Amino acid sequence: MGASSASVSGAAATGGQSGVEHAPGDSQWPLWEVFVQPPGGAPHEHAGSVHAVDAEAALQNARDVYARRGEAVSLWVVPSQVITASTPEDMGPFFDPGNDKPYRHPQFYKVPRGVRVY
Amino acid sequence: MEQQTVSVQEDPARVAAFEARIAAGETIEPKDWMPERYRKQLTRMMSQHAHSEIVGMLPEGNWLTRAPSLRRKMSLLAKVQDEAGHGLYIYCGTETLGVSRDELIDQLLTGKAKYSSIFNYPTLSWADIGCVGWFVDGAAIVNQTMLAKASYGPYARAMVRICKEENFHKRQGYEIMATLASGTPEQRAMAQDAVNRWWWPSLMMFGPSDKDSPNSAELTKWGVKRKGNDELRQRFVNLTVAQAQAIDLTLPDPDLKYNEATGNWDFGPIDWDEFQRVLKGDGPCNRERIAARRAAHEEGAWVRVAASAYAAKRAGETASEAA
Amino acid sequence: MSETALPAAPALDDATRAALVEYLLRLADDRLVLGHRLSEWCGHAPILEEDIALANIALDLIGQATLLLRLAGETEGKGRSEDALAYFRDSAAYRNALMVELPRGDFAFTIVRQFLFGVAAFHQLEALQQSALPDLAGIAAKALKETRYHVRHAGEWVLKLGDGTEESHRRAQQALDELWRYTGELFMTDDVDATLAAAGLAPVGRDAAGRWRSQVSDVVGRATLALPADGYMQRGGRQGRHTEHLGRLLAEMQIVARSHPGAQW
Numbered sequence: 001m002g003a004s005s006a007s008v009s010g011a012a013a014t015g016g017q018s019g020v021e022h023a024p025g026d027s028q029w030p031l032w033e034v035f036v037q038p039p040g041g042a043p044h045e046h047a048g049s050v051h052a053v054d055a056e057a058a059l060q061n062a063r064d065v066y067a068r069r070g071e072a073v074s075l076w077v078v079p080s081q082v083i084t085a086s087t088p089e090d091m092g093p094f095f096d097p098g099n100d101k102p103y104r105h106p107q108f109y110k111v112p113r114g115v116r117v118y
Numbered sequence: 119m120e121q122q123t124v125s126v127q128e129d130p131a132r133v134a135a136f137e138a139r140i141a142a143g144e145t146i147e148p149k150d151w152m153p154e155r156y157r158k159q160l161t162r163m164m165s166q167h168a169h170s171e172i173v174g175m176l177p178e179g180n181w182l183t184r185a186p187s188l189r190r191k192m193s194l195l196a197k198v199q200d201e202a203g204h205g206l207y208i209y210c211g212t213e214t215l216g217v218s219r220d221e222l223i224d225q226l227l228t229g230k231a232k233y234s235s236i237f238n239y240p241t242l243s244w245a246d247i248g249c250v251g252w253f254v255d256g257a258a259i260v261n262q263t264m265l266a267k268a269s270y271g272p273y274a275r276a277m278v279r280i281c282k283e284e285n286f287h288k289r290q291g292y293e294i295m296a297t298l299a300s301g302t303p304e305q306r307a308m309a310q311d312a313v314n315r316w317w318w319p320s321l322m323m324f325g326p327s328d329k330d331s332p333n334s335a336e337l338t339k340w341g342v343k344r345k346g347n348d349e350l351r352q353r354f355v356n357l358t359v360a361q362a363q364a365i366d367l368t369l370p371d372p373d374l375k376y377n378e379a380t381g382n383w384d385f386g387p388i389d390w391d392e393f394q395r396v397l398k399g400d401g402p403c404n405r406e407r408i409a410a411r412r413a414a415h416e417e418g419a420w421v422r423v424a425a426s427a428y429a430a431k432r433a434g435e436t437a438s439e440a441a
Numbered sequence: 442m443s444e445t446a447l448p449a450a451p452a453l454d455d456a457t458r459a460a461l462v463e464y465l466l467r468l469a470d471d472r473l474v475l476g477h478r479l480s481e482w483c484g485h486a487p488i489l490e491e492d493i494a495l496a497n498i499a500l501d502l503i504g505q506a507t508l509l510l511r512l513a514g515e516t517e518g519k520g521r522s523e524d525a526l527a528y529f530r531d532s533a534a535y536r537n538a539l540m541v542e543l544p545r546g547d548f549a550f551t552i553v554r555q556f557l558f559g560v561a562a563f564h565q566l567e568a569l570q571q572s573a574l575p576d577l578a579g580i581a582a583k584a585l586k587e588t589r590y591h592v593r594h595a596g597e598w599v600l601k602l603g604d605g606t607e608e609s610h611r612r613a614q615q616a617l618d619e620l621w622r623y624t625g626e627l628f629m630t631d632d633v634d635a636t637l638a639a640a641g642l643a644p645v646g647r648d649a650a651g652r653w654r655s656q657v658s659d660v661v662g663r664a665t666l667a668l669p670a671d672g673y674m675q676r677g678g679r680q681g682r683h684t685e686h687l688g689r690l691l692a693e694m695q696i697v698a699r700s701h702p703g704a705q706w
Contacts, residue, residue, distance in 0.1 A: 423609075
């Protein structure tokens with residue numbers, strides 16, 4: 001269910017809520033990224049994340065959270081910290097749309113009308 | 119809403135460029151530069167939304183063990199499970215802004231963070247389950263369609279996933295109410311009583327009138343609020359009046375009247391005193407909701423610790439095998 | 442389910458029919474009561490991922506119970522729907538094993554129970570896939586897939602709790618010790634089972650109890666837990682003689698339905 005940010009209340013307002021005790025070693029567990037492959041031959045797509053202590057649990061959690069409506073034939077789970085991501089600064093050299101490299105695009109090549117290329 | 123001074127002086131040109139991106143309908147992603155204030159506002163908004171999903175499991179979960187048919191039992195369990203999932207999606211989205219779920223949960227349990235006030239009301243009969251689904255999910259859907267186009271990528275994507283799953287929630291609640299309304303006299307009375315208690319708090323879900331809402335302007339500028347509170351509330355009223363008429367239940371507002379000129383249903387005054395009271399902590403269930411979440415968290419600590427300890431031992435074994 | 446022609450359901454004499462109804466109620470009530478206990482965790486689990494996981498298992502179990510109750514009612518032929526059976530039978534008419542009606546306890550108790558029950562259910566369902574009753578064979582096949590996953594989930598947790606911290610180990614061992622006296626009932630058989638096995642309606646796998654013990658022993662060992670010694674095994678659930686817990690569970694489960702007899706929901 002959603003929430004309008006304007007109609008929220010919190011525990012502090014109830015008065016006298018002390019801090020939460022933290023047991024040593026307590027955490028919400030490491031983060032894993034989940035990739036889901038739908039039926040029909042499409043590639044795996046990032047679906048979101050889950051928390052888990054190991055790969056087996058991550059896989060189970062991913063299935064329960066992201067695939068319980070039967071929308072997946074395959075799941076990948078990856079610890080978030082091992083993913084290497086580009087930064088926006090990388091975007092220039094890596095992701096330059098290559099307007100100066102038209103030979104990478106099929107429209108560049110002229111083919112006689114009526115000839116099937118493939 | 120407190121005005122926070124930005125501790126780091128941000129280059130106004132950079133901020134202007136960022137705002138231009140949003141105005142152009144671009145999506146902001148986790149690694150993009152963003153003003154500290156945007157990061158803070160998004161973190162607050164998303165985490166509040168996530169907290170609401172989690173706390174929202176409690177009023178409905180209250181009737182899981184008493185659902186009066188197997189089909190309703192499974193349907194309600196699936197709905198509450200979905201809410202856990204929605205909270206999870208949004209927590210994960212919030213984590214991309216640089217805060218851990220541990221911190222977010224701490225904030226909820228210590229009162230630093232908030233959740234939607236509607237969940238501070240009790241579910242007193244089976245009909246409340248239908249009514250919560252009909253009104254509260256209905257109101258959420260009015261909000262959500264807007265959020266699916268939020269400027270922050272992870273939030274928008276979580277919302278798209280949530281919107282897909284919400285279809286069954288809204289239909290489930292209304293179907294329960296329709297069945298009760300056409301049932302025995304006792305069932306009809308149960309349904310009407312629930313409507314009488316949930317209608318006004320549901321209207322309050324949309325927040326104060328825009329003129330009394332200090333946050334709105336900035337959230338609109340940041341691309342996370344695309345319509346005003348009043349407009350959304352009016353849309354919800356228009357939709358719901360027709361639905362109530364269709365199943366012959368009466369909304370508890372003697373001032374409800376169709377306005378030919380505007381095409382809207384005009385409605386009576388909202389008790390903003392009640393709204394403020396619940397916001398400040400004196401709603402019927404504020405304490406119980408947080409107490410329940412604290413209990414679950416504290417009683418669950420040994421479980422979380424055990425799982426981590428087990429994983430550490432296995433990792434240690436693998437390391438020594440590899441050595 | 443597939444569209445290929447299923448073998449026709451066998452004609453049943455009265456004695457076999459009565460036995461079959463009993464048997465189906467046993468299967469169904471196990472799952473309904475256990476699913477109900479699991480659903481009590483929703484919103485109160487140690488971590489969000491587990492709220493979702495336990496709800497999944499609960500949904501599977503209640504779903505299985507619904508199919509089995511429906512089949513039981515049809516077999517009985519007295520017009521009792523799955524809801525009539527679920528909501529309008531007293532505890533003396535319930536046929537679940539005692540193990541599943543015990544309160545959910547702490548997370549260790551819930552998980553150990555799920556594991557012990559799941560392994561037994563797995564072996565039973567594997568054999569039931571060969572039932573001469575097509576509907577039962579079909580339900581068994583579906584339930585087997587789900588149960589395989591339940592055992593995987595619960596089994597991993599038994600390892601984590603047994604070999605986690607001192608506290609989790611202690612709680613897991615205590616759960617095992619408390620539940621052990623209820624495990625024998627899972628393998629007790631009577632005339633109902635004999636009649637149905639003979640008719641090919643409820644085939645039994647070879648040495649189900651032995652294979653259960655072997656699998657449980659393996660996981661318990663790897664979890665650094667101790668397998669409790671066999672003592673007197675509590676029983677009576679299959680005959681409707683339950684613990685005090687079932688009455689309270691049913692009171693809660695049935696109250697709304699019973700308050701409005703004849704109403705639709």
